[in-house]
Amino acid sequence: MKIAVLPGDGIGPEVTREAVKVLEAAGLADLTLFEGDVGGIAYKNHGHPLPDETLTMAREADAILFGAVGDPSCDALERSLRPEQAILGLRKELGLFANLRPAKVYKGLEHLSPLTPDIATTLDLLIVRELTGDVYFGDKGERIAVDGSREGWDMMSYTETEVRRIAQVAFRAARSGDSPKKQRLCSVDKANVLETSQVWRETVKDAAGAHPDIDLSHMYVDNAAMQIISNPSQFGVILTGNLFGDILSDLASAAVGSIGLLASASLGDRQTAHGTYGLYEPIHGSAPDIAGQGKANPMATILSAAMMLRHSFGMETEAARIEAAVERALADGIRGADLGGDHGTQAIGAAVRERL
CATH class of the missing domain: 3.40.718.10 (Isopropylmalate Dehydrogenase)
Incomplete structure (x- = not known):
């Protein structure tokens, strides 16, 4: 299973890292991850928010796990070079026309x-x-x-x-x-x-x-x-x-x-050997004000990874396990600052992995 991991900007790398750890903890066989630049970091490293090498990587993968894009230092750039154009470009170039966004109030919240x-x-x-x-x-x-x-x-x-x-x-x-x-x-x-x-x-x-x-x-x-x-x-x-x-x-x-709990999937017509090709991302933005501080809630990205297993790899059981682990962690009081708690990014990721 080939997954293009595109962490992006702000808190994107932090939350994506925890989602990848959860996928690895789920004991998935034949899991191959590729990481590329996208958004503001891609502009700074390659001169464009969606470099050709990143787009090629995305096309060759079975699915994309996406973090977030947005960098205040890029706000003055012309529209075509701003970080947000990366996600619009991926949707267009990859034919991702359908966005699935579940919204649910968890028990106890x-x-x-x-x-x-x-x-x-x-x-x-x-x-x-x-x-x-x-x-x-x-x-x-x-x-x-x-x-x-x-x-x-x-x-x-x-x-x-x-x-x-x-x-x-x-x-x-x-x-x-x-x-x-x-x-x-x-x-x-x-x-x-x-x-x-x-x-x-x-x-x-x-x-x-x-x-x-x-x-x-x-x-x-x-x-x-x-x-x-x-x-x-x-x-x-x-x-x-x-x-x-x-x-x-x-x-x-x-x-x-809290937007820290909401996942999404963007799907198209393309079918892979495993399921429907798609891009999976949390709905929150890059939150540059807390980037690098270990405060971000990675649950939305972890739940996005679960959606990826369901839609792009046909792994309903594994997807449900991850979702249940998140729900159990919430029930046990594992909460980030967005939920009124004091658990950090790594602690929340570790708690979900323990409950797998």
Whole structure:
């Protein structure tokens, strides 16, 4: 099993290191790891946030374990050279169009959620977000408006092919162990205002014909934001586009109480000898303010590694073991500063390994 490990910037190397130790502790056979530069460190070492050698390494691997990118010292660079362009470039070059982001409030951590405990305990959902379309990749620019002022513009668009492709991922997720509430899928759009969303909704409805066992519903994005906070128990899998998915997944993560517990997977069509090729990363950023201090919580990266075993290597048992070890560690009071505890990065990693 060939894994490209791309630690990146800030706390990325620290949390990725602990996830790799957990993979090694899980006793996996034939595990080969390659490490490359990405983000700000890659720009400083190679002159580009996604060097050709890193991209080649990623293509030749079966999966990517990604840390984080972001370096304040690179903020003044032109957009194409900023660290964040590395992750966008990987998604585009590797055809990673589907982002899976689970959000769950763990037992005993309800008090950390901004939601009331009785509502927080019911939050356990999966957001499937389209990654390579929408306004993020549409044409954009600046022009002079009729009144002589500057006007910025961005084009939002989705083709039926793009929508159908991501919908199939969501329907499969709703049927599988990815979904905390099987057979329940809610497609989120803004079809009452946007033509793009009209195409989205009609295409999802059409795709549902091949999945009669899935309970499909539709919801406008503003209502969905309200419902995630007020009644999250109704959701199993949420399917949505790039822009809305970006916002709703961050909303759901805030409701959990800490981004230090949230993993993600970015998948495409490519199949390897083991499973689906993908990139796996924690949703938190590079947190440069605490980088190198051993304070970061590595659990999100460890859980991302578990998702990697499940999706890219078909190792459901091993993935579940790692997830159970994280849950047990939390139940035993192993908490980082983000959870109100005082355990450091290495101590948290060691605690998870002990519980394997």
